[in-house]
Amino acid sequence: MSASIQNPAEQLQQAALALDAVQKALDYSLADLKERSQKADGKISAALLDHHQLVLDAVRAALPEDGQLVSYDLALSCAEVTGARFGLDYAKRAREAGGGAANEPTLEERFALLFTAEALQAVRNRLSTRPTDFGLNDQWLSATVDHVAVRQFCHAQLPAERVAELGQLMRAQDGVTGAYLLDDHHEMMRETFRRVAEEVVMPLAEEVHRHDLDIPDTILDQVKDLGCFGISIPERFGGIQSDEQEDNLGMIVVTEELTRGSLGAAGSLITRPEILSKALLKGGTEEQKNKWLPQLASGDLLCAVAVTEPNYGSDVANMRLKATKTEGGWLLNGAKTWCTFGGKAGVLLVLARTHPDISLGHRGLSMFLLEKPSTPGHTIDFTQEGGGKLSGKAISTIGYRGMHSFDLFFDNVFVPDENMLGGPQGEGKGFYFTMAGFSGGRIQTAARAIGIMQAAYEKALSYAQERIVFGYPIGDYQLTQVKLARMATYLAIGRQFTYSVGRLMDKGEGDMEASMVKFFTCKTAEWVTREALQIHGGMGYAEETPVSRYFIDARVLSIFEGAEETLALKVIARSLVDNAKNKAEIGG
Numbered sequence: 001m002s003a004s005i006q007n008p009a010e011q012l013q014q015a016a017l018a019l020d021a022v023q024k025a026l027d028y029s030l031a032d033l034k035e036r037s038q039k040a041d042g043k044i045s046a047a048l049l050d051h052h053q054l055v056l057d058a059v060r061a062a063l064p065e066d067g068q069l070v071s072y073d074l075a076l077s078c079a080e081v082t083g084a085r086f087g088l089d090y091a092k093r094a095r096e097a098g099g100g101a102a103n104e105p106t107l108e109e110r111f112a113l114l115f116t117a118e119a120l121q122a123v124r125n126r127l128s129t130r131p132t133d134f135g136l137n138d139q140w141l142s143a144t145v146d147h148v149a150v151r152q153f154c155h156a157q158l159p160a161e162r163v164a165e166l167g168q169l170m171r172a173q174d175g176v177t178g179a180y181l182l183d184d185h186h187e188m189m190r191e192t193f194r195r196v197a198e199e200v201v202m203p204l205a206e207e208v209h210r211h212d213l214d215i216p217d218t219i220l221d222q223v224k225d226l227g228c229f230g231i232s233i234p235e236r237f238g239g240i241q242s243d244e245q246e247d248n249l250g251m252i253v254v255t256e257e258l259t260r261g262s263l264g265a266a267g268s269l270i271t272r273p274e275i276l277s278k279a280l281l282k283g284g285t286e287e288q289k290n291k292w293l294p295q296l297a298s299g300d301l302l303c304a305v306a307v308t309e310p311n312y313g314s315d316v317a318n319m320r321l322k323a324t325k326t327e328g329g330w331l332l333n334g335a336k337t338w339c340t341f342g343g344k345a346g347v348l349l350v351l352a353r354t355h356p357d358i359s360l361g362h363r364g365l366s367m368f369l370l371e372k373p374s375t376p377g378h379t380i381d382f383t384q385e386g387g388g389k390l391s392g393k394a395i396s397t398i399g400y401r402g403m404h405s406f407d408l409f410f411d412n413v414f415v416p417d418e419n420m421l422g423g424p425q426g427e428g429k430g431f432y433f434t435m436a437g438f439s440g441g442r443i444q445t446a447a448r449a450i451g452i453m454q455a456a457y458e459k460a461l462s463y464a465q466e467r468i469v470f471g472y473p474i475g476d477y478q479l480t481q482v483k484l485a486r487m488a489t490y491l492a493i494g495r496q497f498t499y500s501v502g503r504l505m506d507k508g509e510g511d512m513e514a515s516m517v518k519f520f521t522c523k524t525a526e527w528v529t530r531e532a533l534q535i536h537g538g539m540g541y542a543e544e545t546p547v548s549r550y551f552i553d554a555r556v557l558s559i560f561e562g563a564e565e566t567l568a569l570k571v572i573a574r575s576l577v578d579n580a581k582n583k584a585e586i587g588g
């Protein structure tokens, strides 16, 4: 049945059925991967799941084929299907909230339908390209990804004319990408920070980027005055989050709007307090929470995170910066790298090895709060009274400018005992505290991806309306309309995916989904900013056009807060496999 003769409710129902059919293939494939990754005791072996280079050749020979590509593709496919399900739910809520003609899809329904169809098509392609790798055969494929319900749905939703029609509708929307569906409180937050981005951040953003300046005090002061640094800190510790429940949605909305102004000069300012406060709330002693959280919340104390080292980035458990016990505290020696905002920060969250036995892996790591003077510029040079030295130099980067990311060298830097996170009980728990901080960082990074996509989309849309080529505005051409339709769709559904995960996190759930949405939206942001630049033609490549900055800035999102591959393989696929059903439960 074609989409044109179905009403929107029926189309959404068909979308849900098609997703169920594809989900069955994914479930079966995950069950297959689980079987192949189980040790004799039934537990999942990370080495068997990953089959990385360290597996001894003898063992390796006995293993089934390498599993990384399958794991990665399953993580991506499950992220897309999860996004599609949140998208369908969004479409339903939007109709309930705003009405719409019974026989005409609303904008939000169009987004959800196009997104679902493209997600299904992408999963079909992956699974049917190498079915045996996914544990599937022809029979399974035809009962799932090639099921008539899936094919009919995709064929109905994906004709060029239908996608271009959405692009034409978007041209009449003035940059708005569907209803946000926020409650009054969060809508007010959004409006406030949209104004800050437009009035304070945007006028300064280009200058900061092109001259690699420090973030101007005008921006810092505004963000501070509005309580942004305390957005993830409970009221009892001086923040603006309720004591009863986390407000991840609030943090997401604020981050998204500030990032629409600039990723480097505003949108990333609350990432560090987000990570530090989550780590402190998870592992800090009451005394530590009372001391540090109010200072962080007020913005009087800026902070930075020093986890990555020159030889270890994704492999957090292997960090080597050495902490040696001395009277009254610890001496830090070694190097860290990519410590963003390390200069302006008055406190660094440093992950260090407190136990000399390397074989202890992550159990030998502890977290420290290192106080230092806050200094502007591209270098750090701090000598403690006892002679310890911390020096640093900002790494020149292609984008993400304003905060500066530093190489740091620790030479007998002293940290008092009371600054070990969690006190004496925190020794050896640094890895867990880091991970607790990073889950907040991930959802926050998804919000950054949404903000940058919105900024890029708006520029692309207005350029497409204005630029005349071959006698017509480029927006009149089908190819541009298809681009605008797809960009708006991925942006709108990515946003709702992020909001939905934020709401789950508010209930204490959604840890794996936070990784999923980070993984997915950051990849999407690369593509959306690429299309925005492309629509600008040569002008898009000029430094003076903000879309060139969006493109460069978006590129970093898949690298930090969990590199794409590490997140896909070690967090998302691992968790999906851990929770996979058995083949018998899925049925044939």
Ligand SMILES: Cc1cc2nc3c(=O)[nH]c(=O)nc-3n(C[C@H](O)[C@H](O)[C@H](O)COP(=O)(O)OP(=O)(O)OC[C@H]3O[C@@H](n4cnc5c(N)ncnc54)[C@H](O)[C@@H]3O)c2cc1C
Binding pocket: 052, 068, 304, 305, 306, 307, 308, 311, 312, 313, 314, 315, 337, 338, 339, 340, 341, 397, 400, 405, 556, 559, 560, 561, 562, 563, 564, 565, 566, 569
């Ligand atoms: C602009 C910027 C700001 C940053 N800010 C901070 C900060 O404030 N604090 C901080 O501590 N760190 C920060 N980082 C560091 C960032 O977190 C790391 O770059 C990231 O964790 C990846 O580590 P790495 O660069 O060492 O890459 P590597 O770990 O060397 O990885 C290189 C590539 O290999 C892939 N890879 C890794 N393992 C596997 C595997 N098993 N199988 C297949 N592929 C794999 C990775 O995904 C990546 O693509 C920042 C980085 C950048 C670029």
